[in-house]
Amino acid sequence: MADTADLDIAGARRLDGRQTTIKDVAQAAGVSFKTVSRVLNQEPNVRAEIRDRVRQAAEALGYVPNVAARDLAGGRSFLIGLMFDNPSESYIGKIQTGAITRCRDAGYSLIVEPLEPGDDARRTLDPILSRLRVDGLILTPPICDNPVVLDAIERAGVRYVRIAPDRDADRAPFVTMDDAHAAYEMTRHLLTLGHLDIGFIKGPSSHGATARRLEGFLRAMGEAGLTVPVGYIQVGAFSFQSGMAAAERLLAEPVRPTAIFASNDDMALGVMWACSRAGLSVPTDISVTGFDDSEPARMAWPQLTTIRQPIADMSAAAVDILIEAGAKGRGPEPVANRWLDYELIVRGSTAAPGARSPRVEPRKTNS
Amino acid sequence: MADTADLDIAGARRLDGRQTTIKDVAQAAGVSFKTVSRVLNQEPNVRAEIRDRVRQAAEALGYVPNVAARDLAGGRSFLIGLMFDNPSESYIGKIQTGAITRCRDAGYSLIVEPLEPGDDARRTLDPILSRLRVDGLILTPPICDNPVVLDAIERAGVRYVRIAPDRDADRAPFVTMDDAHAAYEMTRHLLTLGHLDIGFIKGPSSHGATARRLEGFLRAMGEAGLTVPVGYIQVGAFSFQSGMAAAERLLAEPVRPTAIFASNDDMALGVMWACSRAGLSVPTDISVTGFDDSEPARMAWPQLTTIRQPIADMSAAAVDILIEAGAKGRGPEPVANRWLDYELIVRGSTAAPGARSPRVEPRKTNS
DNA sequence: TTGAAAGCGCTAACAG
DNA sequence: CTGTTAGCGCTTTCAA
Numbered sequence: 001m002a003d004t005a006d007l008d009i010a011g012a013r014r015l016d017g018r019q020t021t022i023k024d025v026a027q028a029a030g031v032s033f034k035t036v037s038r039v040l041n042q043e044p045n046v047r048a049e050i051r052d053r054v055r056q057a058a059e060a061l062g063y064v065p066n067v068a069a070r071d072l073a074g075g076r077s078f079l080i081g082l083m084f085d086n087p088s089e090s091y092i093g094k095i096q097t098g099a100i101t102r103c104r105d106a107g108y109s110l111i112v113e114p115l116e117p118g119d120d121a122r123r124t125l126d127p128i129l130s131r132l133r134v135d136g137l138i139l140t141p142p143i144c145d146n147p148v149v150l151d152a153i154e155r156a157g158v159r160y161v162r163i164a165p166d167r168d169a170d171r172a173p174f175v176t177m178d179d180a181h182a183a184y185e186m187t188r189h190l191l192t193l194g195h196l197d198i199g200f201i202k203g204p205s206s207h208g209a210t211a212r213r214l215e216g217f218l219r220a221m222g223e224a225g226l227t228v229p230v231g232y233i234q235v236g237a238f239s240f241q242s243g244m245a246a247a248e249r250l251l252a253e254p255v256r257p258t259a260i261f262a263s264n265d266d267m268a269l270g271v272m273w274a275c276s277r278a279g280l281s282v283p284t285d286i287s288v289t290g291f292d293d294s295e296p297a298r299m300a301w302p303q304l305t306t307i308r309q310p311i312a313d314m315s316a317a318a319v320d321i322l323i324e325a326g327a328k329g330r331g332p333e334p335v336a337n338r339w340l341d342y343e344l345i346v347r348g349s350t351a352a353p354g355a356r357s358p359r360v361e362p363r364k365t366n367s
Numbered sequence: 368m369a370d371t372a373d374l375d376i377a378g379a380r381r382l383d384g385r386q387t388t389i390k391d392v393a394q395a396a397g398v399s400f401k402t403v404s405r406v407l408n409q410e411p412n413v414r415a416e417i418r419d420r421v422r423q424a425a426e427a428l429g430y431v432p433n434v435a436a437r438d439l440a441g442g443r444s445f446l447i448g449l450m451f452d453n454p455s456e457s458y459i460g461k462i463q464t465g466a467i468t469r470c471r472d473a474g475y476s477l478i479v480e481p482l483e484p485g486d487d488a489r490r491t492l493d494p495i496l497s498r499l500r501v502d503g504l505i506l507t508p509p510i511c512d513n514p515v516v517l518d519a520i521e522r523a524g525v526r527y528v529r530i531a532p533d534r535d536a537d538r539a540p541f542v543t544m545d546d547a548h549a550a551y552e553m554t555r556h557l558l559t560l561g562h563l564d565i566g567f568i569k570g571p572s573s574h575g576a577t578a579r580r581l582e583g584f585l586r587a588m589g590e591a592g593l594t595v596p597v598g599y600i601q602v603g604a605f606s607f608q609s610g611m612a613a614a615e616r617l618l619a620e621p622v623r624p625t626a627i628f629a630s631n632d633d634m635a636l637g638v639m640w641a642c643s644r645a646g647l648s649v650p651t652d653i654s655v656t657g658f659d660d661s662e663p664a665r666m667a668w669p670q671l672t673t674i675r676q677p678i679a680d681m682s683a684a685a686v687d688i689l690i691e692a693g694a695k696g697r698g699p700e701p702v703a704n705r706w707l708d709y710e711l712i713v714r715g716s717t718a719a720p721g722a723r724s725p726r727v728e729p730r731k732t733n734s
Numbered sequence: 735t736t737g738a739a740a741g742c743g744c745t746a747a748c749a750g
Numbered sequence: 751c752t753g754t755t756a757g758c759g760c761t762t763t764c765a766a
Contacts, residue, residue: 032736033737034762035736072759073759073761075761100479110478113476130429299607301640401745402751404744408745433743433744440745
């Protein structure tokens, strides 16, 4: 057995000032450097005793593997890329946080690659993809549904996972949540409070979640035996201003809704602003709900009832899939899709309908 | 001269499916692979004719250098790290955008490393720093003023540039803007409109910009021969809610201000909300200004008069400094600090004071 | 179960 | 000005 006294020479750098290498660890542990490599990569065929000795030596020397060398020799960069063209900074912020957390645990780093929404995908993407050396790419909506982008990535031979994609479910692994059912539950919440006249503001049709959230809303209304007037469904652009404008249209309806379900928080904030300007107080005169549980949803006054999307968890799961696939080699992707749970967050912006909302005229019927 | 017919063999991959290497390019150009390396790295001592031939061959073969190999051999990772604990997603978003743009141009990628504001810097940082192989690190406020973090980074031997640091100007290069003068100009704008009773909402003292912005405000007021009542300076936390609360205190002053200068946009939005709830319309009854030119500043109604910070430009400049320093070798940092220009953006939230703001009582004097 | 040899693709030092 | 020779630190054969 080797002399373990050598292990006491601690420190992240050797005496000559260079970084500790696998060979230093091997020497300290009294084994060949290949054995150290085996231990590091969790390969089989290493005696437990030796494995422990190597681990101990690595620890004592403050050894950290050189990523560049691992990449060059083994083809793994220990980098995950995050590609997005989503204008919502808070969404991207959460995606990043979730991805980073998991990356750190696994010794990976996260590279960000924002794309301008207007970019010519082909022209911008190819140079980026050819330079980018990542073990996998995470794509968020809406770019995850852009066929030009997907083609370019596949052509470059880069493995990827999509967050909440809208179509081509079989094309690549994805992580998502059930938007339709979340919207359904939110609508149930309003119905249970006693609301019958519920306005809905949907998002832009370019965004996949738009249709799913509307579907959940309509399903809940249908099941409750309610028909939704044409004017009760307005289109927004997921922005504060568009929510404000849509709310103004909603408030001008012959029968004013007693609740407005905006399909994201930014629009819901616009709704609250419009209500306030119209002299309506939330939730006494009108209930407002959002979708996202963004930062401003908590800053609003009153705080917004909304759906908490597991955004960080989704990107964390995406990293897991990527790393796992990488470890298993480069075969065809196993199907590893994951559906995560959302959460209905009830706060101050919803309440039972007050007496002040008149409801007299007959309602128009939707289509 | 070598046969240039070979150059027609285009494509990013060789026939055997592996990536095109420097040797393939050398062969196609009829030179040694070291010469290709010289051309790639813009080293001197290459005949123009040969340089062109090599470039052409590289282009034709779709050659892209292998970053891992360059890193391993040359010690440059072509990665820039961005470290932050700033809770403002929009600020970070802009920082990232600016940094990425410049990184792409120079063939670099950007790694993001968020730190939780509450993190034990030592414990979290050391493992991150030892694994991180970047050619330089960008630090944003407030982490760029955290001595524990700075110590850890310097100990790890990583070069860094700070964005808008608050102290230790000589410790490392930085990029910043003149917050004090921007606040001065904003105050001048209000004074020029005819406002005399201007309330100011400062940020948390933990944030370096807070003192600088207040200083600019006070200087402009002083130069105009105005004294600022004690109650006219309120403290906020750079959040919507804190701005709203501060505005309520301001509006309760014996002499109600005719203008409120909030030292960031989020607080200004809270101010507008509070004014609206108090039955005051902006800008007829009261002018409101922010600082940042954030997304919500444009979404607000009316749109906010504010200061556009060159956030993206600052991070782009930081990348420049880092890359330039890297190219020049690892000597002591040259002083390369940069001060960038801000811009006063006048929009709908400011106007001359209306007739409705009474001004009768004598004012208290500030300290 | 372990070890020795042979590169990965590039840059750094030295020769010519 | 250009080419040759050595590695960078690690993983991957393959042999023991």
